Amino acid sequence: xxxxxxxxxxxVSARYPGAAGDALSGVSLDVRAGDLLxxxxxxxxxxxxxxxxxxxxxVPATGTAExxxxxxxxxxxRDLARVVGVVSxxxxxxxxxxxxESVLLGRYPHLSxxxxxxPEDHLAVARALERCDVTxxxxxxxRTLSGGEYQRVRLARALAQxxxxxxxxxxxxxLDLRHEMELFELVRDLVDTHGLAAVVVTHHVNLAARFADxxxxxxxxxxxxxxxxxxxxxxxxxxxxxxxxxxIEPFDGRPQMIPLRKPSP
Amino acid sequence: MRWLGLAGLSVVAxxxxxxxxxxxxxxxxxxxxxxxxxxxxxxALLGFVVGxxxxxxxxxxxxxxxxxxxxxxxLGLSGGAGLGAVAAIALHLGGPWALPLAxxxxxxxxxxxxxxxxxxxxxxxxxxxDPRVLLLGGVAVGAFAGAVMTAIISVSEAAQLxxxxxxxxxxxxxxxxDTLLVLCLYVPVPLLVLxxxxxxxxxxALGEEPARYLGADVTALKRRVYLAASLLTAAAVxxxxxxxxxxxxxxxxxxxxxxxxxxxxxxxxxxGGGALLVLADTAARVAVxxxxxxxxxxxxxxGVPLFALLLRRWTAT
Numbered sequence: 001x002x003x004x005x006x007x008x009x010x011x012v013s014a015r016y017p018g019a020a021g022d023a024l025s026g027v028s029l030d031v032r033a034g035d036l037l038x039x040x041x042x043x044x045x046x047x048x049x050x051x052x053x054x055x056x057x058x059v060p061a062t063g064t065a066e067x068x069x070x071x072x073x074x075x076x077x078r079d080l081a082r083v084v085g086v087v088s089x090x091x092x093x094x095x096x097x098x099x100x101e102s103v104l105l106g107r108y109p110h111l112s113x114x115x116x117x118x119p120e121d122h123l124a125v126a127r128a129l130e131r132c133d134v135t136x137x138x139x140x141x142x143r144t145l146s147g148g149e150y151q152r153v154r155l156a157r158a159l160a161q162x163x164x165x166x167x168x169x170x171x172x173x174x175l176d177l178r179h180e181m182e183l184f185e186l187v188r189d190l191v192d193t194h195g196l197a198a199v200v201v202t203h204h205v206n207l208a209a210r211f212a213d214x215x216x217x218x219x220x221x222x223x224x225x226x227x228x229x230x231x232x233x234x235x236x237x238x239x240x241x242x243x244x245x246x247x248i249e250p251f252d253g254r255p256q257m258i259p260l261r262k263p264s265p
Numbered sequence: 266m267r268w269l270g271l272a273g274l275s276v277v278a279x280x281x282x283x284x285x286x287x288x289x290x291x292x293x294x295x296x297x298x299x300x301x302x303x304x305x306x307x308x309a310l311l312g313f314v315v316g317x318x319x320x321x322x323x324x325x326x327x328x329x330x331x332x333x334x335x336x337x338x339x340l341g342l343s344g345g346a347g348l349g350a351v352a353a354i355a356l357h358l359g360g361p362w363a364l365p366l367a368x369x370x371x372x373x374x375x376x377x378x379x380x381x382x383x384x385x386x387x388x389x390x391x392x393x394x395d396p397r398v399l400l401l402g403g404v405a406v407g408a409f410a411g412a413v414m415t416a417i418i419s420v421s422e423a424a425q426l427x428x429x430x431x432x433x434x435x436x437x438x439x440x441x442x443d444t445l446l447v448l449c450l451y452v453p454v455p456l457l458v459l460x461x462x463x464x465x466x467x468x469x470a471l472g473e474e475p476a477r478y479l480g481a482d483v484t485a486l487k488r489r490v491y492l493a494a495s496l497l498t499a500a501a502v503x504x505x506x507x508x509x510x511x512x513x514x515x516x517x518x519x520x521x522x523x524x525x526x527x528x529x530x531x532x533x534x535x536x537g538g539g540a541l542l543v544l545a546d547t548a549a550r551v552a553v554x555x556x557x558x559x560x561x562x563x564x565x566x567x568g569v570p571l572f573a574l575l576l577r578r579w580t581a582t
Binding site for chain 1: 468477478480
């Protein structure tokens with residue numbers, strides 16, 4: 001049986017006002033339930049633009065971006081937030097807040113304007129805290145958390161939305177090895193055991209190769225390659241896109257990249 | 266318990282405002298005295314509504330501007346209202362409604378100008394209200410209005426100068442049942458708009474992009490909150506002049522007790538702002554009786570030290 005198609009981008013292009021070239025041109029991607037898709041590419045290759053388009057914040061100049069068969073920009077934001085949960089690159093905490101309150105914000109798309117939180121909302125929060133292993137932190141102030149704890153709390157907030165797909169934009173950018181691995185393991189586990197789909201934008205070629213089912217490699221707004229990690233992450237492709245010599249070694253059945261030193265002249 | 270305390274404070278504030286005053290009214294005569302019926306009661310209630318409105322407006326603008334130091338007058342409204350009021354005083358416009366109307370119109374003009382300046386093209390293709398530009402526009406419009414106002418004051422007579430100066434520091438001496446009625450008809454609409462925005466304002470505290478991802482219609486939210494908070498302030502300033510610090514301080518005091526959820530914060534701010542302004546006004550009437558201090562002086566005298574204390578605690582944690 002064909003698994004549900006959740007995100008579908010077909011041949012999308014984007015151009016920011018005043019920019020010289022296209023930020024994206026002719027990129028396609030499919031995300032189905034139970035898929036973990038990693039989007040890789042150098043700085044400025046269009047990763048975040050692609051994500052914004054999939055989330056309906058940018059209208060494609062050409063092509064279509066659809067969520068569950070409906071154009072992403074046609075979704076009311078509340079309805080979209082019940083399907084897609086996002087851990088964005090940055091957020092702020094203007095006023096001091098506790099972890100539980102912050103995760104409760106994930107229930108926003110399920111709450112009515114005047115009504116209070118229902119038992120099911122508190123249940124969803126408790127479940128999300130549990131899944132991300134942050135139940136013990138529930139009463140802590142956000143600003144007392146470590147970077148790794150904070151990212152898990154933000155993931156819990158996205159889970160409290162009870163979405164069908166998670167989108168994470170560079171979720172491990174400032175995390176150390178253990179927290180980085182823990183986060184990827186957690187996302188992989190959510191995809192495997194809860195039937196979620198996940199899209200992870202990352203700079204970590206090796207982690208993408210280890211954890212993802214599909215990889216989309218972007219190069220200057222174009223798709224350089226896409227498919228299973230072994231097909232995409234070949235030496236020729238990676239060297240061309242990242243403009244640096246590398247070796248690719250198989251490990252655990254997945255390609256792993258080793259950057260080479262510059263050959264001495 | 267917290268709500269009970271706040272309700273108690275409100276009742277105490279209103280009772281003091283009715284009982285105390287420069288003219289002595291015996292307990293037994295409180296019900297019959299025209300001073301109480303025509304002056305003190307409408308004045309106390311008007312003060313309550315004005316203080317509550319300023320506090321709710323301040324709390325909402327702090328969330329909208331994503332700036333804890335935002336207050337109702339940050340966005341140039343005091344300048345516009347002040348210019349309108351001073352123009353009315355200089356032109357000797359008569360009647361009880363001339364001054365409030367002129368101040369209200371001045372505030373509306375400032376509001377419109379700042380709103381227009383704050384609209385810029387966003388990357389979604391449409392126009393978007395940018396809080397940073399809004400802030401700069403508010404400062405610019407306020408400064409311009411202030412300059413014109415000072416120019417008018419500097420060429421006017423001494424008596425007018427005194428009136429204008431007192432107006433700028435705020436006062437509730439113009440209170441009557443009529444002004445109270447007009448305000449009570451006007452205020453519920455923007456108040457309800459802001460209350461309905463309570464939940465999305467919680468989400469907006471994370472930033473505009475995260476708020477969109479959580480399902481908030483940020484573009485519409487920003488316009489609604491800016492317009493409702495400003496219209497609330499414009500009405501308050503029209504009937505009572507520029508009363509500072511209530512809109513800045515009360516929301517922060519309430520944040521300390523009720524936390525950051527606007528569904529509790531906004532109603533708490535309304536009651537807290539109302540009670541505080543009524544207390545301050547009572548002090549303003551009684552302190553140098555039979556003369557009267559502008560109530561803005563009292564709120565500043567209480568507000569500044571309190572706020573300094575708050576800032577210290579804030580930076581310490």
